[in-house]
Amino acid sequence: MPYSGPFQAGDRVQLTDAKRRHFTIILEPGTTYHTHRGQIAHDDIIGADEGTVVQSTMGSDYLCFRHLMVDHVLSMPRGAAVIYPKDSAQILVEGDIFPGARVLEAGAGSGALSMALLRAVGEKGNVISYEIRDDHLEYAVSNVEEYFGERPATWDPRLGDLKEVTVEDLDGPVDRIILDMLEPWEMLATCKDLLIPGGVFMTYVATVPQLMKVMEGIREQKCFTEPRAWESLVRDWKVEGLATRPEHRMNAHTAFLVMTRRLADGVEPPRPQRKARR
């Protein structure tokens, strides 16, 4: 899939009208798109630069851009709730997803995180995505394939329960494990065996009871560093002269993030030093 350059047949294009409404089309020579304000010929877009404006037959202007990955994630069909871009961004950096990394992910859900991971590991990396539900795996596969234009050679989507996965199934331990599921604490004993010493384990949980259970579970395994928990809050701003202020609405809560690292075999986690209570 081309990420830049003039528009080509087959590109997924986002049209934006004057009211900032979005319409998505796939460019096909000789085809027209029907809006409530007249028709747009795909041939007027093919060959033009991104950021071009086309006019419908009734004179309305539409701004044309290819989908960014965030546009795709927020508009694609879903079987399960997706990890929002603000949290994927945290996972990529705090989880240290590096080019060439071997990453294990579960559950694949709708494939939103899979896409972000695949881009970050690059051509030499590998993402293995387990999903227990076949209907969800179908969503993940179709969304990822639609975004990349084909199934990336670096992606290995698998139907199955992560809890039953062995290190042999993965041809050796992985560098990073990222979980997004209801009960990640149930997977910790498995993940302990699948993660290389020094490897990063991250999980994404929506509620406080889940957060408490997974933090305690990580400590009980006695093979991980003291886990860190946090959330990311992103607030847009309206910037218009004297009306400049934070937007009234925001996604105030999506989920908590938890991160820890695998210790070497046989090492006891150092006890965190806490201030003595008075």
Ligand SMILES: C[S@@+](CC[C@H](N)C(=O)[O-])C[C@H]1O[C@@H](n2cnc3c(N)ncnc32)[C@H](O)[C@@H]1O
């Ligand atoms: C919230 S969704 C994941 C969404 C995904 N991260 C995304 O960004 O599109 C959670 C998924 O975990 C799957 N799941 C739950 N337990 C699992 C397990 N033991 N092994 C594999 N997948 C599991 C569920 O079926 C569900 O599809």
